Amino acid sequence: MKTMNNLTRRSFLKVVGGVTAGFALGCFPSTATSAGTETAAKAATDPFTPNAFISILPNGQITVTITRTDMGQGVRTSFAMLVAEELDADWSKIGVRQAGASSVGENGQGTGGSSSTTSMHNDLRKMGAGARSMLVAAAAKTWGVDAATCHTDTGRVIHSSGKSLTYGELAETAKGMPVPSGDIKLKARADFKIIGKRTSRIDNKAVVDGSAIYGMDVKVPGLLRAVISRRPNYGATLLTVDDAAAHKVPGVVDVVKISSGVAVVATNTWSAMQGRDALKVTWSPGPNAMLDTPKLRASLKAAVGEHKPTPAGAKVVEAAYDLPYLAHATLEPMNATAWVKDGECTIWAPTQSPDSARGEAARLLNMPEDKVTVHLTLVGGGFGRRSMNDFVHEAVEISNQLKKPVQVVWSRDDDLRNDHYRPMSHHAFRGAVDSVGKPVAWSHQALNAPGRGKAGKFGEANIPYNIPNSGMTEGGVSSPIPFGYWRSVEHSQIHVVNECFIDEMAHAAGKDPFKFRHDLIDDDRLKKVLEVAAEKSGWGAPLPPGHGRGIACFEGYGSYAAHVIELSVIAGKIKLLRAVCVIDCGLAINPSGVEAQMQGACSDGLATALHAEITVDKGQVVQTSYFDYEWIRIDEMPKQEVYIIESNAEPGGMGETGYPSVMPAVANAVFSATGKRVRKFPIRMNELV
Amino acid sequence: MRTIGWRAVYHIDTGETHIMAVYKIKVNGTEKSVEAAADMPLLWVLRDLLGLTGSKYGCGVGSCAACAVLVDGKEKKSCMVNIADVANASITTIEGISQDHSHPLQQAWIEHDVPQCGYCQAGQIIAAAGLLKQKPHPTDADIDKALSDHICRCGTYQRIREAIHAAAKGNA
Numbered sequence: 001m002k003t004m005n006n007l008t009r010r011s012f013l014k015v016v017g018g019v020t021a022g023f024a025l026g027c028f029p030s031t032a033t034s035a036g037t038e039t040a041a042k043a044a045t046d047p048f049t050p051n052a053f054i055s056i057l058p059n060g061q062i063t064v065t066i067t068r069t070d071m072g073q074g075v076r077t078s079f080a081m082l083v084a085e086e087l088d089a090d091w092s093k094i095g096v097r098q099a100g101a102s103s104v105g106e107n108g109q110g111t112g113g114s115s116s117t118t119s120m121h122n123d124l125r126k127m128g129a130g131a132r133s134m135l136v137a138a139a140a141k142t143w144g145v146d147a148a149t150c151h152t153d154t155g156r157v158i159h160s161s162g163k164s165l166t167y168g169e170l171a172e173t174a175k176g177m178p179v180p181s182g183d184i185k186l187k188a189r190a191d192f193k194i195i196g197k198r199t200s201r202i203d204n205k206a207v208v209d210g211s212a213i214y215g216m217d218v219k220v221p222g223l224l225r226a227v228i229s230r231r232p233n234y235g236a237t238l239l240t241v242d243d244a245a246a247h248k249v250p251g252v253v254d255v256v257k258i259s260s261g262v263a264v265v266a267t268n269t270w271s272a273m274q275g276r277d278a279l280k281v282t283w284s285p286g287p288n289a290m291l292d293t294p295k296l297r298a299s300l301k302a303a304v305g306e307h308k309p310t311p312a313g314a315k316v317v318e319a320a321y322d323l324p325y326l327a328h329a330t331l332e333p334m335n336a337t338a339w340v341k342d343g344e345c346t347i348w349a350p351t352q353s354p355d356s357a358r359g360e361a362a363r364l365l366n367m368p369e370d371k372v373t374v375h376l377t378l379v380g381g382g383f384g385r386r387s388m389n390d391f392v393h394e395a396v397e398i399s400n401q402l403k404k405p406v407q408v409v410w411s412r413d414d415d416l417r418n419d420h421y422r423p424m425s426h427h428a429f430r431g432a433v434d435s436v437g438k439p440v441a442w443s444h445q446a447l448n449a450p451g452r453g454k455a456g457k458f459g460e461a462n463i464p465y466n467i468p469n470s471g472m473t474e475g476g477v478s479s480p481i482p483f484g485y486w487r488s489v490e491h492s493q494i495h496v497v498n499e500c501f502i503d504e505m506a507h508a509a510g511k512d513p514f515k516f517r518h519d520l521i522d523d524d525r526l527k528k529v530l531e532v533a534a535e536k537s538g539w540g541a542p543l544p545p546g547h548g549r550g551i552a553c554f555e556g557y558g559s560y561a562a563h564v565i566e567l568s569v570i571a572g573k574i575k576l577l578r579a580v581c582v583i584d585c586g587l588a589i590n591p592s593g594v595e596a597q598m599q600g601a602c603s604d605g606l607a608t609a610l611h612a613e614i615t616v617d618k619g620q621v622v623q624t625s626y627f628d629y630e631w632i633r634i635d636e637m638p639k640q641e642v643y644i645i646e647s648n649a650e651p652g653g654m655g656e657t658g659y660p661s662v663m664p665a666v667a668n669a670v671f672s673a674t675g676k677r678v679r680k681f682p683i684r685m686n687e688l689v
Numbered sequence: 690m691r692t693i694g695w696r697a698v699y700h701i702d703t704g705e706t707h708i709m710a711v712y713k714i715k716v717n718g719t720e721k722s723v724e725a726a727a728d729m730p731l732l733w734v735l736r737d738l739l740g741l742t743g744s745k746y747g748c749g750v751g752s753c754a755a756c757a758v759l760v761d762g763k764e765k766k767s768c769m770v771n772i773a774d775v776a777n778a779s780i781t782t783i784e785g786i787s788q789d790h791s792h793p794l795q796q797a798w799i800e801h802d803v804p805q806c807g808y809c810q811a812g813q814i815i816a817a818a819g820l821l822k823q824k825p826h827p828t829d830a831d832i833d834k835a836l837s838d839h840i841c842r843c844g845t846y847q848r849i850r851e852a853i854h855a856a857a858k859g860n861a
Contacts, residue, residue, distance in 0.1 A: 071806055072805035072807070200799050201804060204798065204803075204804055207798075207810050208786075208794075209743070209784065212807055217742035268737035269733055269736070270729050270737070330842060331745070331753060331755055332747070378807065380806050380808030381808060381843060382806075409746070412748040592802045599845065602844065625750050625753075626748055626752035627750070627752045633836075633839070634833050634849065635836075635837040637844075637847065
């Protein structure tokens with residue numbers, strides 16, 4: 001990440017050039033929205049642009065350039081808040097603009113791993129503070145006074161005499177002020193007016209009036225839509241195409257072969273879909289045509305090796321857990337729009353990695369990267385899926401053949417069957433507790449399909465608990481089902497089952513699962529979230545028959561989470577009753593956003609505990625819609641309570657942190673209610689042990 | 690059906706005929722005419738022919754309800770309704786709820802900061818609008834029943850409930 005000093009006006013002008021190229025085409029609707037009205041890109045006067053992230057117009061409108069993808073985690077709002085705080089701006093004047101690929105010269109614009117805030121918050125604050133000092137200098141010059149006699153408040157520079165000028169009024173003069181270098185003083189937390197305040201998402205107005213532009217909503221004159229006929233199983237290769245019937249569907253304009261299949265291109269999406277149905281395509285099935293989930297599951301179990309030895313005389317505890325493949329199933333299916341013409345390529349895409357999309361397109365087209373422009377749209381859910389740009393690749397391939405603007409649309413079944421999946425895995429545990437209930441060994445073998453890590457090599461156990469003789473090995477088996485990053489990545493497996501097994505250890509030790517964990521933890525912040533979860537949930541208070549509480553915790557991405565789930569199991573049916581979610585993410589920049597991430601991660605945890613599962617049959621993913629890849633719906637959602645720990649620590653990541661402790665809390669609650677253990681997810685009552 | 694014209698697309702080599710027709714529909718209070726195949730789902734008429742992209746495609750098979758619109762005041766999944774079936778109907782999409790964010794549901798959605806990615810929210814608001822027409826003061830159970838077809842992949846359900854209650858109270 002470049003810092004304030006080299007991200008100067010010059011690089012900003014480059015950004016504006018890149019971004020406004022879309023406006024010049026007259027076809028790309030702005031994704032710029034503001035707390036007030038649509039941010040002007042139309043103003044007659046040039047803005048004051050102290051750095052690559054901020055522009056201030058004479059009318060007072062401030063635009064913050066956002067260099068990360070907002071897929072629902074609220075980064076367009078929290079980044080703007082960070083800048084606005086140090087700028088001491090009037091929040092109602094703040095708008096945002098989405099940067100295209102590489103347009104701010106920032107190295108690597110990918111969004112993932114809960115890294116946006118942790119990597120950017122200080123730089124964004126410095127950008128705001130630097131701009132503020134230039135506005136103060138401009139006011140001091142205007143008045144002929146010492147800058148030290150001026151202060152700022154809510155978008156104005158105020159002199160000690162009481163006179164004041166707005167940032168808009170100062171924009172022109174501020175252009176001539178030197179860009180500050182060296183250490184820039186940031187506000188003390190006690191002085192925050194915006195950071196730490198619940199702030200409604202900056203895109204909310206556009207969302208609730210239908211004007212928000214997601215990937216599929218991009219409007220380009222003459223835009224064609226393409227739907228792709230894809231392989232019937234992993235590894236199949238294309239044999240023959242009979243497109244006569246497809247051509248006869250009204251609206252179909254072309255049928256082209258691309259690397260991933262046969263694309264039917266039409267004047268509208270429905271015609272493209274009808275055209276795809278009318279295609280007659282034959283495939284050679286290849287080597288994976290008989291692959292299915294039971295075979296993969298069996299091969300994972302067969303890959304279990306030796307455990308770390310347990311001390312003699314200790315009570316051995318053993319358990320094995322199975323996790324399924326998971327799709328991302330973002331509600332906006334994969335799609336991208338590309339227009340290749342005259343040696344240039346323009347892309348509009350809902351992607352988590354615009355830089356990679358640009359590089360990939362340039363390589364595909366054998367074009368220099370600067371001939372490829374990537375506009376980032378709003379994103380209808382990411383969860384890691386859009387770190388891959390396969391859908392962008394397809395749009396570029398098709399447009400390159402037609403030299404026309406083409407939007408590739410994945411149908412829901414395309415999306416579920418062509419994901420990059422959270423791997424399925426098998427986890428074999430052996431632990432031991434001594435005669436006084438103290439854990440004395442922990443061995444975890446995590447086996448994935450496709451495999452990860454070096455099988456048989458024990459490393460750190462990756463647990464927050466003080467347990468001697470602990471270790472974990474990762475390995476697995478080969479699988480043609482492609483690997484993908486999914487919310488909390490490997491923690492969606494490793495920590496989920498760790499938190500199930502520590503509960504089993506607690507039971508074997510005859511200890512309360514909350515106290516057992518608490519006694520084994522050194523980290524005060526992790527202890528604290530557990531304590532708050534226990535306290536708020538009424539941990540230990542009696543429950544009616546058939547009811548249960550489960551607890552779990554997680555530390556990662558610079559943040560700490562704990563959950564207590566309360567549920568009932570009556571007549572073989574799980575009913576979720578209450579979810580107590582506790583988070584310590586350090587400084588909560590937008591508490592509303594932090595709470596939303598906890599609610600969302602909780603929803604994901606409940607959905608994957610109870611429903612979601614991708615299975616494979618005859619070399620193909622079975623699931624095709626939300627009817628068979630079930631997600632949690634409103635009528636199953638229990639009351640969620642989110643508690644945010646006040647903290648002076650640096651901001652931690654939020655996208656992933658709330659997920660890993662939800663599923664085990666559900667499983668542990670099922671044990672509390674029934675006395676039976678969950679060893680396989682999603683939870684099915686007839687599979688309890 | 691208020692069809693005002695037909696056009697047969699005839700394929701000379703196969704003799705197959707696809708019937709295209711011009712339909713007049715009322716969308717957000719405005720009469721529109723579109724030429725489409727009779728079986729074209731309303732969703733694609735709205736999105737691709739009329740440029741009203743507020744109604745979202747999520748699944749095309751009625752499993753997510755991101756495409757919900759009001760047809761004569763009643764919630765329908767626009768991916769499951771053909772253009773020919775709604776030619777006489779009055780359709781309200783998210784764009785027709787209000788363009789100035791003055792509708793109590795829009796205000797409540799902003800106030801309660803409901804959206805995460807936002808992609809499902811048009812459908813959720815439409816469903817809530819349909820519900821409030823039937824039950825001006827719904828309970829949680831009423832909300833859960835009315836919105837249970839709607840997937841929110843981000844998990845905003847709790848805030849959806851809160852926002853509907855707030856809109857119903859008129860104190861958003």
